[in-house]
Amino acid sequence: MNETASLRARAEIDLAALRANVRALRERASGAQLMAVVKSDGYGHGAVPCARAAREAGATWLGTATPHEALALRAAGLDGRIMCWLWTPGGPWREAIEADVDVSVSAMWALREVVAAAATAAGRPARVQLKADTGLGRGGCQPADWPELVAEARAAERTGTIRITGLWSHFACADEPGHPANAAQLAAFRDMVAYAEKEGVDPEVRHLANSPATLTLPEAHFDLVRTGIAMYGVSPAPELGTPAELGLRPVMTLAAAVALVKDVPAGHGVSYGHHYATPAETTLGLIPVGYADGIPRHASGRGPVLVGGTVRTAAGRVAMDQFVVDLGGDRPEPGAEAVLFGPGDRGEPSVEDWAVAADTIGYEIVTRIGSRVPRVYVNESAEPAGSAHPTGGAPQ
Structure with a gap:
C-alpha cells in the first residue's frame, strides 16, 4: 500500500514547484x-x-x-x-x-x-x-x-x-x-x-x-x-493576480480521506447548532479535519472541497476535528480523497478560495495548517522526479 494512502489527512508539498517559483521570482528581481x-x-x-x-x-x-x-x-x-x-x-x-x-x-x-x-x-x-x-x-x-x-x-x-x-x-x-x-x-x-x-x-x-x-x-x-x-505559490493579494497570472505554482495541496458516507432524510440538521438542514433526502460525507487542524471555523457553510470530481461546500459548522459536506446523493467510497485546496489541476479549490470563504488572506490559510496534518514532500530531489514521505509537523 502507498505509505500516504492510509493518512487521515496530508499536506503535500511540491518542492519542484517551490524551486520553480524561486527561479521565477529571481527573474523578477531586477x-x-x-x-x-x-x-x-x-x-x-x-x-x-x-x-x-x-x-x-x-x-x-x-x-x-x-x-x-x-x-x-x-x-x-x-x-x-x-x-x-x-x-x-x-x-x-x-x-x-x-x-x-x-x-x-x-x-x-x-x-x-x-x-x-x-x-x-x-x-x-x-x-x-x-x-x-x-x-x-x-x-x-x-x-x-x-x-x-x-x-x-x-x-x-x-x-x-x-x-x-x-x-x-x-x-x-x-x-x-x-x-x-x-x-x-x-x-x-x-x-x-x-x-x-x-x-x-x-x-x-x-x-x-x-x-x-x-x-x-x-x-x-x-x-x-x-x-x-x-x-509558496500563493498570491500576495487578489489585486495582483492569481498565482498562474503571476507565473507561480501553489506548493501545498491539502487533502483528507472521506471518513463516512451516509443517507439522511430531508430536513436533517447537520453539525453544531443545525445552521444547515438538508433540503431533500441526500447523502452526507464526513471530512476528518477541523479547526484543530487549521481549517478556519469562519469558513463554516462556505469552505469548498473537491469530492468525487465535484466541488462541495462545508455544510454547517466546521468542528474541532471534522466537517460535513452534502454530497447530493453521490456515494463515494469511504477513504475517497477530498481535496480542500491545491494548484487546481483537477479542478480543486485554491488557497485563495478558502481565504474568501473565511474572510481572510491566503497567508493565514497555509500557515494555520497544524501539526496533526503530516507534511508529505514530493520532488525532494532537484531532478524532475522525486520521492514522497510523510513527516509530522516538524519536518526532518
Missing part, C-alpha cells in the same frame, strides 16, 4: 539577490525542506522572524546567509552571533544587548542589520531616532564588536498597487539609507521589497528582495 523567507515553519510548508529547495534554486539568503527559527536552520545543517528580525529583550544574541546569523536591530536597547553579547561571543563580531521604520509603524527605528541609532552602531563597529551588514525596512501597502504610502516609504528609505551611508555605514545589502513589491515595484528592489508568500 538582478537583486533573493532572500527566501521561511518563518512560521516555512509558512506552514516546512522550514527546513523549503529552505534547502530555495537554496537549490538560487536563493542566497534565508529569512526568519525569530532567532530560534534561524538557529533551527543552522542545527539542520543549512549554511550561507541567514537573517532574523523579531527580537525581545534577553533573546539568544550570543547563540545567534556564534551561529553567524544576521540580527536585526530597531532600537537602542537591542543594539546594546547585541553589543554586550558580542563581547562574550567566540571570536567574531555580531552581524547587525539596522531596520528603519519608513511608515509601517511596526518594527524599525523612527526617523527622529535614526541618527542616534546609527551613531551608536557606527561607534560599536569601529571597535570591531559589530559589523553593520544591512539597512532595511518593510512596506505597509505594497499589496495595493498605486497606494501613496508606497512612494512615501520608498522616499523615506532612500533618505534614511543616505543618512547612514553619509555617517560611514557601508552595508552589504539594502532591502525593502517583500513579495508584492518584488512583483510590482522594481524601483524598490535595491540589493535584495525578501520573498515569502509568493515563493
Whole structure:
C-alpha cells in the first residue's frame, strides 16, 4: 500500500514547484539577490525542506522572524546567509552571533544587548542589520531616532564588536498597487539609507521589497528582495493576480480521506447548532479535519472541497476535528480523497478560495495548517522526479 494512502489527512508539498517559483521570482528581481523567507515553519510548508529547495534554486539568503527559527536552520545543517528580525529583550544574541546569523536591530536597547553579547561571543563580531521604520509603524527605528541609532552602531563597529551588514525596512501597502504610502516609504528609505551611508555605514545589502513589491515595484528592489508568500505559490493579494497570472505554482495541496458516507432524510440538521438542514433526502460525507487542524471555523457553510470530481461546500459548522459536506446523493467510497485546496489541476479549490470563504488572506490559510496534518514532500530531489514521505509537523 502507498505509505500516504492510509493518512487521515496530508499536506503535500511540491518542492519542484517551490524551486520553480524561486527561479521565477529571481527573474523578477531586477538582478537583486533573493532572500527566501521561511518563518512560521516555512509558512506552514516546512522550514527546513523549503529552505534547502530555495537554496537549490538560487536563493542566497534565508529569512526568519525569530532567532530560534534561524538557529533551527543552522542545527539542520543549512549554511550561507541567514537573517532574523523579531527580537525581545534577553533573546539568544550570543547563540545567534556564534551561529553567524544576521540580527536585526530597531532600537537602542537591542543594539546594546547585541553589543554586550558580542563581547562574550567566540571570536567574531555580531552581524547587525539596522531596520528603519519608513511608515509601517511596526518594527524599525523612527526617523527622529535614526541618527542616534546609527551613531551608536557606527561607534560599536569601529571597535570591531559589530559589523553593520544591512539597512532595511518593510512596506505597509505594497499589496495595493498605486497606494501613496508606497512612494512615501520608498522616499523615506532612500533618505534614511543616505543618512547612514553619509555617517560611514557601508552595508552589504539594502532591502525593502517583500513579495508584492518584488512583483510590482522594481524601483524598490535595491540589493535584495525578501520573498515569502509568493515563493509558496500563493498570491500576495487578489489585486495582483492569481498565482498562474503571476507565473507561480501553489506548493501545498491539502487533502483528507472521506471518513463516512451516509443517507439522511430531508430536513436533517447537520453539525453544531443545525445552521444547515438538508433540503431533500441526500447523502452526507464526513471530512476528518477541523479547526484543530487549521481549517478556519469562519469558513463554516462556505469552505469548498473537491469530492468525487465535484466541488462541495462545508455544510454547517466546521468542528474541532471534522466537517460535513452534502454530497447530493453521490456515494463515494469511504477513504475517497477530498481535496480542500491545491494548484487546481483537477479542478480543486485554491488557497485563495478558502481565504474568501473565511474572510481572510491566503497567508493565514497555509500557515494555520497544524501539526496533526503530516507534511508529505514530493520532488525532494532537484531532478524532475522525486520521492514522497510523510513527516509530522516538524519536518526532518
